Amino acid sequence: MSFIDITLELLAGFGYTLALFFLTLVLAIPLGMLIAFCRMSNCKPVQNITKIFIWIIRGIPLMLLIFMIYYLPGLLGVTNVFHNVDIYFTSLLKSNEVVKIGSFIAVLIAFVINYACYFAEIFRGGIESIPHGQYEAGEVLGLTKTQIFTKIVLKQVVKRILPPMTNEIITLVKDTALANAIAIPEIIITAKDFAARQAIIWPLFYTAVFYLIFVGLVTIILGKAENKLSYFKA
Amino acid sequence: MFLEVKNITKKFDDTDVLKGIDFNLEKGQVLSIIGSSGSGKTTLLRCLNFLETPDTGTIFVDGDCIFNAGDTHKKSFEEIRENRLSFGLVFQSFNLFPQYSVMENLMLAPKLRVKEKVKKEKLPKAELKKMYEEIHAKALDILASVGLSEKVDAYPCQLSGGQQQRVSIARALMLDPDILFFDEPTSALDPEITGEVLKVIKSLAARNMTMIIVTHEMNFAREVSDKIVFMDAGVVAAEGTPKEIFESENERLHHFLASFNNAQ
Numbered sequence: 337m338s339f340i341d342i343t344l345e346l347l348a349g350f351g352y353t354l355a356l357f358f359l360t361l362v363l364a365i366p367l368g369m370l371i372a373f374c375r376m377s378n379c380k381p382v383q384n385i386t387k388i389f390i391w392i393i394r395g396i397p398l399m400l401l402i403f404m405i406y407y408l409p410g411l412l413g414v415t416n417v418f419h420n421v422d423i424y425f426t427s428l429l430k431s432n433e434v435v436k437i438g439s440f441i442a443v444l445i446a447f448v449i450n451y452a453c454y455f456a457e458i459f460r461g462g463i464e465s466i467p468h469g470q471y472e473a474g475e476v477l478g479l480t481k482t483q484i485f486t487k488i489v490l491k492q493v494v495k496r497i498l499p500p501m502t503n504e505i506i507t508l509v510k511d512t513a514l515a516n517a518i519a520i521p522e523i524i525i526t527a528k529d530f531a532a533r534q535a536i537i538w539p540l541f542y543t544a545v546f547y548l549i550f551v552g553l554v555t556i557i558l559g560k561a562e563n564k565l566s567y568f569k570a
Numbered sequence: 571m572f573l574e575v576k577n578i579t580k581k582f583d584d585t586d587v588l589k590g591i592d593f594n595l596e597k598g599q600v601l602s603i604i605g606s607s608g609s610g611k612t613t614l615l616r617c618l619n620f621l622e623t624p625d626t627g628t629i630f631v632d633g634d635c636i637f638n639a640g641d642t643h644k645k646s647f648e649e650i651r652e653n654r655l656s657f658g659l660v661f662q663s664f665n666l667f668p669q670y671s672v673m674e675n676l677m678l679a680p681k682l683r684v685k686e687k688v689k690k691e692k693l694p695k696a697e698l699k700k701m702y703e704e705i706h707a708k709a710l711d712i713l714a715s716v717g718l719s720e721k722v723d724a725y726p727c728q729l730s731g732g733q734q735q736r737v738s739i740a741r742a743l744m745l746d747p748d749i750l751f752f753d754e755p756t757s758a759l760d761p762e763i764t765g766e767v768l769k770v771i772k773s774l775a776a777r778n779m780t781m782i783i784v785t786h787e788m789n790f791a792r793e794v795s796d797k798i799v800f801m802d803a804g805v806v807a808a809e810g811t812p813k814e815i816f817e818s819e820n821e822r823l824h825h826f827l828a829s830f831n832n833a834q
């Protein structure tokens with residue numbers, strides 16, 4: 337196999353990584369905000385339930401969470417929905433390899449729930465770190481609560497949470513490798529297959545380059561965002 | 571009477587912080603509130619500005635009741651918001667919005683206000699632009715009056731404490747408050763720059779701005795005030811003209827002023 341063939345196959349695997357990364361980000365950020373607001377709710381029961389939920393999700397290894405979500409329908413006595421979706425699409429697309437859409441959705445759900453909880457705690461920390469005086473200054477100037485949040489607090493929160501979010505997002509890039517727990521053909525599985533089936537070892541090392549480039553890009557973009565907000569102190 | 575405050579009480583948990591505060595103020599007058607630390611001055615100011623809700627009491631401005639603890643229905647944030655328009659508050663710690671330039675700090679609230687108005691009254695968009703321009707012009711005027719014309723585009727982190735406090739006074743003035751409140755406006759400043767802020771307040775007094783100032787600057791209070799209220803342990807222990815206060819025989823007041831002179 338040529339270098340180009342292998343690159344293309346690895347890229348196909350990396351496609352899963354990218355899809356999982358972006359979908360998780362797009363879904364976990366709003367869900368994380370919702371969880372953060374529930375966590376800060378004045379209603380004690382809501383607050384406590386959220387606290388317990390965050391504890392459970394953060395306490396379970398992500399890999400285990402993936403298995404749990406994947407097998408949950410089976411446990412509940414329903415058939416394994418995710419597996420059935422795989423089979424359905426495989427026959428629909430008349431593919432000779434299993435189309436892992438159902439499994440991918442299971443992984444995505446686990447990722448979104450897991451990262452939403454981590455993001456929620458970062459959001460909460462950010463929001464709670466804004467001095468009370470900022471809210472009061474908005475209040476005495478006659479702003480509504482929504483205006484105070486969107487026009488005064490939000491940008492300061494974003495500035496404060498960017499560094500921890502950058503950390504979490506880089507971890508997310510690498511965590512996507514866990515998708516191979518339920519045999520999603522992501523890049524590392526692809527590379528391992530070369531080693532196992534054709535005794536070609538170097539693609540495994542080459543795989544690191546994909547991650548490094550992607551993490552590099554993420555770092556640069558988020559660094560730019562941080563720079564953009566560095567004009568003020570908060 | 572322009573402002574009438576009657577029987578304001580406030581309890582935190584089990585401590586009575588305000589035990590029935592009454593005072594009045596005429597339009598255009600300056601009232602200073604003095605008193606030792608913990609006597610409830612800040613709490614009183616916060617109650618008057620709806621940052622705290624008094625347990626009892628009433629507040630009248632120009633004959634209109636803007637607060638009555640006895641009201642059976644609790645006022646919503648929206649209703650309180652309307653009443654806030656009559657008051658402005660300058661904080662001890664400035665509380666400027668760090669992400670906004672000086673101009674943006676001044677324009678934020680008035681802009682949001684006119685935007686709301688344009689939306690509600692369905693005025694044409696061009697109207698809004700004109701209003702924004704008026705607000706901008708007004709902001710420039712006010713900044714000039716506090717001596718900060720050069721800092722229009724500066725961010726709060728680029729300003730000294732005294733400059734920040736002058737910006738926050740300017741920000742409060744943008745909404746044309748009937749009464750402007752100050753909570754120890756110079757306490758967070760180095761002694762050598764308190765003067766620039768006091769000068770601005772004095773110039774406002776000269777233009778007959780109605781003001782209530784909590785302060786530990788006794789000389790300033792004596793100079794600028796029409797009336798001084800001495801608070802002690804949650805009550806108004808003495809009130810009168812500066813002359814009456816500084817020559818008072820009231821024992822607690824005497825003690826307070828003496829401790830002040832010794833400290834300086």
Ligand SMILES: Nc1ncnc2c1ncn2[C@@H]1O[C@H](COP(=O)(O)OP(=O)(O)OP(=O)(O)O)[C@@H](O)[C@H]1O
Nearest residue numbers: 582583587605606607608609610611612613614754
């Ligand atoms: N939110 C609160 N919860 C509980 N107690 C409070 C609260 N705010 C103020 N107090 C108490 O109320 C009392 C009066 O406080 P306040 O800040 O009004 O005093 P002050 O006269 O402004 O003092 P200073 O000159 O130090 O600013 C203090 O004993 C304070 O501990």
Ligand SMILES: [Mg+2]
Nearest residue numbers: 611612613754
């Ligand atoms: Mg105080």
